[in-house]
Amino acid sequence: MDYLMLIDRFYPIPGEVLSGLRFGEAGGVIMEEQAARQLGLMLSKARGDGVAIKALSGYRSPEYQEKLRREDTARRIAEGLSPEEAAAQTDRYLARPLCSEHNSGLAVDLCTPSADDTEDDFFLTPQAKWLCRNAHRFGFILRYPRMKEHITGIAYEPWHYRYVGTEAASLIHQSGLCLEEFLHFYADEFSFEGLRGRMTKNEP
Numbered sequence: 255m256d257y258l259m260l261i262d263r264f265y266p267i268p269g270e271v272l273s274g275l276r277f278g279e280a281g282g283v284i285m286e287e288q289a290a291r292q293l294g295l296m297l298s299k300a301r302g303d304g305v306a307i308k309a310l311s312g313y314r315s316p317e318y319q320e321k322l323r324r325e326d327t328a329r330r331i332a333e334g335l336s337p338e339e340a341a342a343q344t345d346r347y348l349a350r351p352l353c354s355e356h357n358s359g360l361a362v363d364l365c366t367p368s369a370d371d372t373e374d375d376f377f378l379t380p381q382a383k384w385l386c387r388n389a390h391r392f393g394f395i396l397r398y399p400r401m402k403e404h405i406t407g408i409a410y411e412p413w414h415y416r417y418v419g420t421e422a423a424s425l426i427h428q429s430g431l432c433l434e435e436f437l438h439f440y441a442d443e444f445s446f447e448g449l450r451g452r453m454t455k456n457e458p
Contacts, residue, residue, distance in 0.1 A: 257417060260433065272352075293394075305380050310362075310371070385415065397415060397432075
């Protein structure tokens with residue numbers, strides 16, 4: 255598994271990645287096996303620090319991703335938007351099938367224990383603040399940060415974390431870059447082949 259692969263509307267998940275996925279479970283959600291292992295460690299550490307974090311959504315099949323998109327678009331139309339406006343709004347929050355990181359098993363949506371959906375004000379919570387300080391230690395990054403929407407193409411999502419491995423996550427955390435910037439700026443001077451090779455092994 256290439257834990258640094260870019261997944262967006264321009265770079266859908268290759269079929270061989272989907273067919274080769276191996277899964278694990280942590281916090282009640284399914285993820286790619288190494289991402290699941292690290293999620294479990296992260297949630298356990300948070301609990302030890304007195305912060306309970308709920309895993310809301312992990313792996314989604316491409317078919318389920320399309321179902322979510324249809325439901326979201328229909329809801330927006332019912333609220334008064336035109337079909338075109340509703341589809342455009344859905345695109346800001348729900349990627350198309352194979353263009354969603356959730357379809358790779360590397361993404362997880364996190365929330366407070368009492369929530370049953372994503373929370374717009376999640377960034378204000380102790381859970382979000384703990385994640386901002388510690389998620390990189392377990393290989394996770396805040397994938398769609400504020401003020402990077404023009405680069406990621408996705409609205410700010412304080413709940414959406416992506417597994418990239420501890421080494422890359424630490425560098426991204428220290429630099430303040432989003433994944434797209436990190437891959438661009440470090441491509442020539444950073445040994446991605448070596449990094450990716452190490453990331454195919456289990457995290458410590």
